[in-house]
Amino acid sequence: MNIFVINSGSSSLKYQLFRFPAEQPLCSGLVERIGLENSIITHKVFPATEEEQVVRRTLALPDHRAGLQQVLQLLTDAEIGILRAPGEVEVVGHRVVHGGESFAATTIITPEVKHEIRRLFPLAPLHNPANYLGIEVAEQIFPQARQVAVFDTAFHQTLPEHAFRYALPEELYREQGIRVYGFHGTSHRYVAARAAAYLGQSEARLITVHLGNGCSIAAVRGGVSVDTSMGFGPLAGLVMGTRSGDIDPSVIFHLMGQLGYDAEQVADLLNKHSGMLGLTGNSDMRDIGHALEAGDPRAALAYEMYAYRIKKYIGAYAAVLGGLDALIFTAGVGENDALVRRLACQDLGFLGIQLDESVNALRAPGLREINHPESRVKLLIIPTNEELEIAKQCAELLGVNM
Template sequence: MTSAAFAELDAAFAEHGPDLAADPPVAVGHRVVHGGTRFREATRIDDEVLATLEELTPLAPLHNPANIVGIRAAMAHFPDIPHVAIFDTAFHRTLPPAAYTYAVPREWQERYDVRRYGFHGTSHEYVSGRVADLVGRSDIAIVVLHLGNGCSACAVLDGQSVETSMGMTPLEGLVMGTRCGDLDPAIPFHLARTTGMAAADLDRTLNKDSGLKGLTGVNDFRTVAERAEAGDAAAAAAIDVVTHRLIKYVGAYAAVMGRLDAIAFTGGIGEHSPLLRARVLGSLGVLGVVLDESANAAARGEGLLSAPQSRVAAYVVPTNEELQIARESVALVGR
C-alpha cells in the first residue's frame, strides 16, 4: 500500500512539478499525534527517535503506529532528505502544571506518564497565529474551536497554549463524531460490572460508537443538522448537547485566561456550519460577544463573524496544518 501511495506521489510531481531531481525537497514533514513528554518541539527523525516513538505507542495506540509506518516508508523513498516529526502535542508544552495534572496517585504520573497532553496542536498554533495577524497584535486571549470528526478547544494566551480540552488521549473533551468527550470515569466500571463488557469493548465503544454517532446513529454533523431541520428529535437533542459543551468550554477558558479577546472556529464543522457557530456565539452575550448574523451566514473561507460593537472578535479561520508542518520543518533544517 505504501509503495503504491509513493508511486502516486511521484506521478503527481512528474505531472505538476516541481522536478524532484532538479529541485529536491528541503525536508519531509510528518505529523505525529503523540510525543509524550519526550518531544516538545519539531524533531529531526533518526533511528533513536523512531525507537522512542515505538515506546510511546501505549499513549496513542490508534495513531502512533500508523504514523511510524508512514515515516518508515517515506524515509525509504526519500533516504537523502531530512525527515522531521511535528507533534500534535508539542504546542501544548506550555500548559501549566495546574492544567495538565490529573488528581490521581503520583505514581501514575511518574511511572505511567498519566497527565494531560492535548492534541490538534498544529491546527491550534496555526489558527491562533492567524487570528493574531487579523487582530493586529499577539498579546491576546483566544479560544480556538477545532471542530471536525475530532473536536478540541484550546485557550491561547499571548501565543501560548494554557488549557485544552483533549487530555492524555484524544477521547476527552468536546462531543465528537464518534468519541464521547467528557465522561464520568465511573461509567465504564458500571458497565463492566452490570453488562460484563470487556475493557477492549468499552474502549472501542467510547472511541468509535459514541459522540454524534452514539446520539443519532451517524457521525456526520451535516446529516445531523439536516435531520434536526426535518424534525428529528434525537438530532436536535444532539446539537443541543454539542452546543452546551462548547459554550461551557468557552466560558471556562475565558475565566482561566482572565479575559477573552477572540474566538476562532476551524475544522470541517467549524468552517462550514453557520448553524453551530450561531448557536454558540449567540449564547455568549455574557462575555460581550455580538454575532453578525449576515456575516456568519455568508462566511466562505476566512472571515469576521462578530458585529462592530462586539467586545470579542469572532472569526472563522480555515486551518492549514500542512503549511504549519512545512514551516516548522523548514525552520528546523535551516532553510
Template sequence: MKVLVINSGSSSIKYQLFVMPQATVICTGLVERIGLKNAVLTYKYLRGNTFEEYQFTGDIPNHTEGLKAVANLLTDVNKGVITSPSEIDVVGHRVVHGGANFVSTALITQAVKDKIRYLFALSPLHNPAHLLGINVAEEVFASAKQVAVFDTAFHQTMPPIAYRMAVPKALYEKDKIRNYGFHGTSHKYVSEQVTKHYNNPNLKIISLHLGNGCSITAIANGKCRDTSMGLGPMNGLVMGTRVGDIDQTVIFYMVNELGYTLQQVNDILNKKSGLLGLAGVSDMRDLQALIQKGDADAILAHQIFVYKAKKFIGSYIAALNGVDVLLFTGGIGENDAYTRAKICENLEGLNIYLDAAKNSIRTSSIREIQADNATIKIVVVPTNEEKEIATQCYTLCQ
C-alpha cells in the first residue's frame, strides 16, 4: 500500500510517500511560500539506497498548483517514484483540531469536512489550510482514499478533571469549551516508542514536545492524562511566537484600557509573543546565538522558557503520582542539549538527574541521558509524525 502523507499549512505543503506496512519512505519534500514570489518546491526521491534532491523556485500561486506540481514530480519519467497518481492508495492528512468529535483516525467524508470547517474558529491558523489541502488532494489523487489524522485525538482519554474548565456548565455542554490538547500525533508516537523500548506498557511518561510550538503531556499506561495546550494551541509552555499560559486579565486590559481590538490581541498573543516577544527572535538557535553574545533579553527569555517547563514537569509528577520516564522530542527537544540540561537542572528534589556527557551525544535513535544511578529515565526520542500518520492510515484502510 502506498500512503501519501500531507501536512497542508497556510502557505506550505509538507509531504512524504510511504510504502506500507514496511513504512519505507520513497520520497519526501516541501512546497513553501505558496502564493508569494519565489515559491520553493523541494523534492527528495529514492534512487537505489540513497536520496537524490530536486528543487524548483518560481511561481506556485495556490495549493492546487502546488500539489499538482508534487504529483507531476512523483510521476516524472526521470525523477518519479510512481507511474500514475492512481498508484497512491491513501492520502493521509494531518488535521490539528478535531474537537471532541474525533477520538481516532477517520475516513474523510463530506460530514467529516463539515466538522473540520466547523472547528475553524478554534484553530484559525491550521484547520482552514488542512481543509484546503483535503479538497485539492481529492482532485489530484481522485482514486485514493482520503484519511484525516487529528492532533487532538490522542488527548481524548483525558479525564474530566483535566479537560473541563471552571466555566459555566452551558459553555461546556452547548459551546464545547474545554481543553483539547495538540501535538497528539507526536506524543502518541514517541510514547509508544518508549513503551516498546522498555517493553513496559504501564510506564508513567512526561513527554515534552519542544519546537516552534511546544507542549507537554502526562501519559500513563499509554493514555493521555493531561496536556498543556487547551481549547486552542496557544496556551501552556512558552513557544516561538505564542505566549503560553497568561493571566486572562491581560486580554481585557489590552482591549478596554489600551485600545487594542480583539483581533489585534489575538495576533499579538499568537504571532508576536513567546520568544519573539521577549527577545526579538522566535528560533531557539537564534536565541542562543544572542545568549552567547550576552544579550540580556535573550538570557531572560530562555530562563522563562525553561522555568515554565520545570513548573509543568513538577505538576505532572504530582498528577501522575510519580514518573518513570521524562521524554524530550521535537526540534528543540531532540537537538538542543543546552535547553535539555537547563530544564533538568536543579530538579534533584524530584529525583531527576541528568548526565552531561550523555546529554551532549547526538544520535538518530532513542537514547538515555540520565545519570547512571538515576531511577527516573531521561530519554531523547526522535519524533516522526508523518510515519505515525501513515501507520494509522494503513491500519484503518488495510
C-alpha cells in the first residue's frame, strides 16, 4: 500500500512516501516559502541499491496546490519518479495538530470530520487552518485516495481527569473545552512504543522527552499517556526555543496592568520572543552551544534553566508513575545535545538514573543506551519519526498487515 504523508504548515509542506509494510520511505521532501516568488522544493529519493538522489528547485509557488502539483510531478518524473500515476497513492495521511476532545484516535476524513477540524480552529489558530488546507489540496490532487487524519493531541486523550482538568470553574471546561490537551503526541507515541519493544516490557513506566524548537515531556505507562507538560496550547511546560514554558500568570497581569501590553502583545512575547531566544538572543541550541563555549554567561544560565526545568518534570513524572523503567530523549536537541542530557540527568541517582558520560558524549545513529551499566533506569536516545508513525497509524486503521 502506498501511503503519502503530509505535514502542512502555513507556508510549508513536508512529505514522505511509504510503500507499506516497508518502513523505509521511498522519498521525502520539503516545500518552503509557499506564496513567494522564490519558493524552494527539496526532494530526496532513496533507491534500494544506490545513494539518495536530491533535487532542489527554486520557483514561484503561489499556494499549496501549486506546491503539491510540483511534488506530484517529481513523484511521477520519468527519471527519478517513484509512481507512474497519481492513482497509485492509495492513502494520504495528514498531521493535524489539534483534535480537541472529538478525536482520540486516527480517523478517516469525511465531511463531518472536516467540519469538526474547522470548528477546532480557535484551539490551534496557527496550525489547524494550515493542516486543513493540506487536506483540501490533497483531496484535489489525489481524489482516488483515502484521506486520513492523525491528531497530535490524540495520544494524550488518555490522561485521567485529575490530570487534564484545570482548577477553574467547571463551566469553562464543560462549555468552552478549557483543559489540558497536550501536543507532540505522535512523537511521544512513536518513541514510547520503540522503547517498550526494546525493553521487552509492554507495561513499562516511561518518561519521553521531546526536545526540538518546541519541547514537551510525557509520562507513559503501558503505552498510555498519563500526563504531559503542554496544556491547553503548546506554550506550557519546558523552556523552548522561543516559548517561555511555565510562567506565573501574575506576570501576564503585570504586563497588561502595569506595562500596557495588550493580549496580542503578551501572546507574541511569550510564544515568539521568550524561551532561549529571550534569554540569549538565539533560539537555535547549536548557536547557544557555541556561545557557551566562547564563555557567554547568558548561554550558561540558559542551559542551566533549560535542563533544570526538564529535571523538575522528570522528578514529578517519576512520582506520577510510581517509579521509572526508562527515560527517553528524542527530537533535534534531545538526540544531539549531550550537555542538555547530562545536565538533565545530573544528581538523579536517587531515582536510579546514572548517566554514562563517555557514552553520552558520543554521536551515533539509531536507538542507543547512554546509561551507566549500574543504572537501574535505562537512559535511551531514540530518534523520532513522526511521518513513519503517521503512516503506521494509517496502515493500522485500514487493516494493512505490518
